[in-house]
Amino acid sequence: MCFGISRAGGTVIVTISGEIGFDDWPRIDAVLADLIEAQENxxxxxxxxxxxxxxxxxVPLIVQAARQAHRHGGRLRLADRACRDRWLASGR
Known part of the structure; x- marks a missing residue:
């Protein structure tokens, strides 16, 4: 699993590639918690x-992270390929 973090305006994009096993989720969860709770994105x-x-x-852990964002007044969204392609084309 590889991941990166980028920004497009006020949006933080967490990009993950490869295989995500159950053992990878604590690392992803820690990054999301830091972005949402500590950095208040x-x-x-x-x-x-x-x-x-x-x-x-x-999958339930992704839902849990979305709920965590909602509790802080934010949102966690999943990007589909079309959405990602629009970001890349816009140069953001």
Whole structure:
């Protein structure tokens, strides 16, 4: 699993690629918690377009992270390929 963090305006984009196993989630959760709680980013996008494998146990954890963002007055969104392509084309 590889991931990166970028910004487009007021949006933070967390891009993950490769395989996400259940053991990878604590690292992802820590990054999301830091972005949402500590840094108070209110608009976070989780880009999973390049993920080739995601354990089904990770899905409820993504929902949990979205709820965490909502509790802080923000949102966590999932990016689809079309959305990501628009960001790349816009140069943001």
């Amino acid at each position: 209110l608009d976070v996008v989780l880009d999973l377009c390049e993920v080739v494998y995601l354990e089904r146990e990770a």
